[in-house]
Amino acid sequence: MNNSDIDNNVIEVENLVKEFRGLRAVDDISFSVKKNEIFGFLGPNGAGKTTTINMICTLLSKTSGKITLSGHDVSKERNKIRSCIGMVFQDPSLDDRLTALENLHFHGLLYNIPRRVLKKRAEEVLEMVNLTSRKNSLVMTYSGGMKRRLEIARGLLHYPEVLFLDEPTLGLDPQTRNKIWDYIIKLKKSKEITIFLTSHYMEETEICDRIAIIDRGKIIALDTPENLKNKIGGDIITLISENNIKLKEYIKNITGAEAHSEKEDRIRFEVKDSSRFIPKLIKDSPVKILSITARKPTLNDVFLDLTGREIREENANSIDNMRMRMRGRTRH
Amino acid sequence: MKKELTGVYTVWLRDIKRYFRDKPRIIGSFAQPILFLFVLGTGIASSFSVFGGGGGEDFLNFMFPGIVGMTVLFTSFFSAMSIVWDREFGFLREILVAPVSRTSIVVGKLLGGSTIAMIQGSIILLFAPFLKIPITFVIFFKELGIMFLVAMTISTMGIILASVIKSMQAFQVITNFLLMPMFFLSGALFPLNQTVKWMNIVSKINPLSYGIDAMRFVLLNDASLQLYPLWLDIIILVFLVLALSVIGAFLFNRQD
Numbered sequence: 001m002n003n004s005d006i007d008n009n010v011i012e013v014e015n016l017v018k019e020f021r022g023l024r025a026v027d028d029i030s031f032s033v034k035k036n037e038i039f040g041f042l043g044p045n046g047a048g049k050t051t052t053i054n055m056i057c058t059l060l061s062k063t064s065g066k067i068t069l070s071g072h073d074v075s076k077e078r079n080k081i082r083s084c085i086g087m088v089f090q091d092p093s094l095d096d097r098l099t100a101l102e103n104l105h106f107h108g109l110l111y112n113i114p115r116r117v118l119k120k121r122a123e124e125v126l127e128m129v130n131l132t133s134r135k136n137s138l139v140m141t142y143s144g145g146m147k148r149r150l151e152i153a154r155g156l157l158h159y160p161e162v163l164f165l166d167e168p169t170l171g172l173d174p175q176t177r178n179k180i181w182d183y184i185i186k187l188k189k190s191k192e193i194t195i196f197l198t199s200h201y202m203e204e205t206e207i208c209d210r211i212a213i214i215d216r217g218k219i220i221a222l223d224t225p226e227n228l229k230n231k232i233g234g235d236i237i238t239l240i241s242e243n244n245i246k247l248k249e250y251i252k253n254i255t256g257a258e259a260h261s262e263k264e265d266r267i268r269f270e271v272k273d274s275s276r277f278i279p280k281l282i283k284d285s286p287v288k289i290l291s292i293t294a295r296k297p298t299l300n301d302v303f304l305d306l307t308g309r310e311i312r313e314e315n316a317n318s319i320d321n322m323r324m325r326m327r328g329r330t331r332h
Numbered sequence: 333m334k335k336e337l338t339g340v341y342t343v344w345l346r347d348i349k350r351y352f353r354d355k356p357r358i359i360g361s362f363a364q365p366i367l368f369l370f371v372l373g374t375g376i377a378s379s380f381s382v383f384g385g386g387g388g389e390d391f392l393n394f395m396f397p398g399i400v401g402m403t404v405l406f407t408s409f410f411s412a413m414s415i416v417w418d419r420e421f422g423f424l425r426e427i428l429v430a431p432v433s434r435t436s437i438v439v440g441k442l443l444g445g446s447t448i449a450m451i452q453g454s455i456i457l458l459f460a461p462f463l464k465i466p467i468t469f470v471i472f473f474k475e476l477g478i479m480f481l482v483a484m485t486i487s488t489m490g491i492i493l494a495s496v497i498k499s500m501q502a503f504q505v506i507t508n509f510l511l512m513p514m515f516f517l518s519g520a521l522f523p524l525n526q527t528v529k530w531m532n533i534v535s536k537i538n539p540l541s542y543g544i545d546a547m548r549f550v551l552l553n554d555a556s557l558q559l560y561p562l563w564l565d566i567i568i569l570v571f572l573v574l575a576l577s578v579i580g581a582f583l584f585n586r587q588d
Contacts, residue, residue, distance in 0.1 A: 057429055082431040093422035097350050109342040110430035112335050154426075 010035050010162055010194045011056065016065035018051050025051045027217035028065070033162070033196055038188060040208030041198040042299065048217040049198040050090055053166050056196075057085055070161055083111060086155030090166040090198075092147055096139040100131055100150050103139060104157055111158035118157075125153035128190075129183055145176035152183060156191075163187075165197040169204060181207065202299040213303060220306050225299060232297040232305055233257065235274035238266050239292040247287050254284075270297070339432030343440025344447065347411060351448045361407065365456050369399045392463055394557065397548040398520025400456045400475075401482065404449045405515060405540060408483040411445030412490025413503065420500055434585045438491055442577065445490065446483035453479045465551065474550045481569040482543035488576035489539075495583035518544045525559060542568045 011033040018026040026048045033039040041049045054060035056067055058078045067074040069081050087093075094103050101122060108118035126132045129149035139147065148168060155163050165184070169177040185207060188195060199205050205225070212222040221228060241247045244267050248259045251269055255277075259269035271277045274294035282289055304310050351357070373395045377388035418424040427437055457475065460467045493506060517524075517531060518540035524532055535541045546565035549558050560568075 059425065059429055079431040079433070082429055085429075087425070087429050089422060089425050091422045093424075093426040095346065095350075095423050095426075096421075097353060098346070102349065106342060106346055107426070107430075109338055109345075110427070110432055112338060112431070 008034050010070055011039075011196070012066075012068045013052075013056070014066040016052065016055065016067060017063045018048075018055060018060070019063045024217050026055070029214070029217070029219045031212055031219060031222060033194060034210075036192055036194055037209040038184075038195045038197065038207060040205040040211040041196070041214055042200070042202065042205045042211050042303070043198075043214035044200055047200075047214045049200075049214055050166055052214075053164055053196070053198060057087055057164060058082055083158065084161045086158065086160035086163040088148070088151045088155045088163070088165045088168055090170060092151070094139045094147055094150060094154075096142075096147075099136050099138055100126065100142075101135045103150065104154055107154050107157050113158055121157055121159075125156050128156070128187070129153045143176075144172055145179065148172065148176075148180055149183060152180075152187075156187070156193075160193070162194045162196055165195065167198055167200070169199070169201065177201075177204070202303065205299060211299070213299075213306060215303075215307055221302070228299065228302045229297045232301055233270040234272040234297075235294050236268065236270055236297050236301055237274055237278070237292065237294045238262065238268045240264070240266050240290045241285070241287045242290065243287040247285065247289075250286050251281075335431070336433060336436040339430070339436035340440040340443065342432075343427065343437055344444040347414075347441070347444030348447060351451075361403070361452055362455065364406075365399045365403050366459075368402065369395065369459070373399075393465060393552060394523070394548070395521060396460065396463055396465060397551045398518070398544055400453050400479070400551075401518065401520050401540060401544040401547055402515055403456050404453045404479050404482050404543070405486055405518075406511065407452045408445045408449035408486040409490045409511060411448050412441060412487040413494050413506075414445075415441065415491065415494035416497060416500060416503065419494075419498070435581045438577070438581045438584050441491060442484060442487045442580075445487040446480055449483035449486075450476060450479050453483075460551075467551075471550060475547060478543065478546045478550055478566075478569075481566065481573060482540070482547070484573045485539050485543065485569055485576065488573060488580045491580035492576065492583055495580065495586070514538055514540050517541070519548075519559065520544050523557065539569070539572050 009032040013032065014030050016026055016029050017024065029048075029052070041052065043049055051060065055062045056069060056074065058074060058081055062075070070084050072080045072084075074081055095106070098106065104122040104125070105118065108122065113121065122135075123132070126135050129152055131146065131150055131153065134142070134146070139150065142150065152163075152165070152168070155165075168184070169180050172180065181204060184195065184197075187193065197205070197208070205211055208225060210222065210224055211228060212219045213228070214220070221231075223231075239247075244261065244265060248261075248267060251257060251259050255269070255271055257269045257271060259267045262268050278292060278294060282292070300310065369392070373392050376395075377391045380388045380391065415424065418427070428434070454472075454476065457467065457472065493510075497503075497506070517535045517538050519535060520540070524535045524541065542560065542565040545559045546562055546569070549555075549562050549565075
């Protein structure tokens with residue numbers, strides 16, 4: 001790594017380890033985040049994404065390793081790091097007995113923003129997430145999506161160098177999820193800011209400039225979404241035939257690709273150019289093909305390719321459900 | 333330094349804002365003291381004549397500072413324990429990740445809880461004329477000072493517990509096994525110097541006893557009801573505030 005690279009990096013993580021009672025939640029990971037990029041942490045629940053973020057943002061002490069953010073050492077200059085990061089946590093962190101504006105005001109005071117500037121900025125960030133008309137409503141009355149937007153606005157209030165978004169769309173309905181991503185893309189276009197996000201929704205991390213795929217506390221791949229997908233040998237074909245075992249052999253002979261069995265008697269494999277391959281296969285296949293689909297690889301396929309498991313299987317639904325309930329919960 | 337003071341102020345301001353917004357809480361917080369004073373107190377006072385002996389009216393006067401103390405006890409304790417609430421609902425992370433030291437957060441929280449407790453206690457003092465207890469401005473401000481010390485003592489205990497206890501379930505347990513005994517064994521409802529020996533001993537390690545004792549002396553100016561000299565009460569309370577807040581700040585700092 002040469003010097004200009006180091007200058008370009010906002011976050012440097014070296015050999016980071018976090019152990020909880022002997023269990024390695026984060027297992028010796030190293031990576032760096034470049035200035036003004038969208039960097040994504042992708043992996044199933046419990047992979048160590050949030051643990052890593054919490055260590056970077058000074059909320060959790062590390063077992064060993066080194067973290068620097070904007071040149072500040074996380075174990076020595078906590079307050080310096082805290083003032084140059086914005087956080088949107090996985091679980092809601094607003095005071096819902098206060099109004100949106102009061103939440104922002106509270107935040108601004110804690111981050112030492114002068115009063116006059118604070119007023120202007122609060123208007124500015126509220127405008128960005130389209131909450132201006134509801135700024136004086138108690139947060140209790142907000143929907144889940146509105147709360148998220150307010151949290152993003154709050155995270156930006158002190159003009160942080162890095163904005164952390166930990167599962168920003170968890171527990172939201174698909175339509176609201178799309179909207180949240182629209183705001184994030186808009187933000188990226190309008191500001192010079194580094195965004196560090198985590199998600200276990202594969203398709204959502206496609207907007208990232210670079211993605212680290214994390215599984216069981218280790219980074220198993222780190223590249224641009226394009227490059228990650230290119231590592232898979234072309235298009236993904238899934239098909240159902242009358243005799244899968246025989247067909248698997250045939251496919252291996254003509255393409256060299258290993259076909260895997262999937263649910264409901266489907267098999268799945270990768271080929272370079274599916275549009276030419278499919279007609280040929282149907283014509284020459286030794287067994288009858290009942291159905292066939294071809295698609296471009298997604299990050300989900302990348303994860304499957306790297307770990308042999310689907311990310312979705314790992315997502316304990318009960319945890320998602322619990323979070324949903326937490327989100328809808330009000331104070332008594 | 334200015335930054336830290338702003339941090340203290342911000343945390344304090346939030347508690348005050350939330351307090352004045354929470355009308356049910358304000359109204360509800362009168363219900364209990366009034367119930368104790370005018371229902372339980374009057375009932376016990378009139379029972380004196382049944383079992384022999386007089387002094388019913390004196391008993392209500394005796395109990396009144398105890399009820400002020402009770403208000404301060406519960407208000408400041410629950411205000412400090414709201415940290416557990418904030419942790420549960422996520423807001424604590426917003427505070428913890430801000431560029432403000434944990435010590436400032438603790439101080440802000442202590443002052444917030446104490447301010448609210450002083451407001452609540454003062455409102456109870458408004459009932460003094462009903463019991464024909466004379467209150468001058470001087471007495472009021474002296475009483476306010478004692479209330480502040482008691483509130484700070486109890487708030488620091490709340491912070492310590494909130495740093496150790498992570499769940500809301502433990503909340504109820506603490507109320508039953510710590511707060512109620514503290515209240516009953518504080519001399520708020522009956523004189524401690526005449527009770528059985530073990531009660532007398534337990535009351536000596538109860539911080540609230542000293543607070544109630546001081547409050548009663550300031551309010552009624554009756555040396556015969558006094559357990560300890562006023563200066564001793566104050567010294568013990570100041571010492572407790574200092575010692576407990578160091579422990580509280582340490583424990584709060586330590587949490588991940």
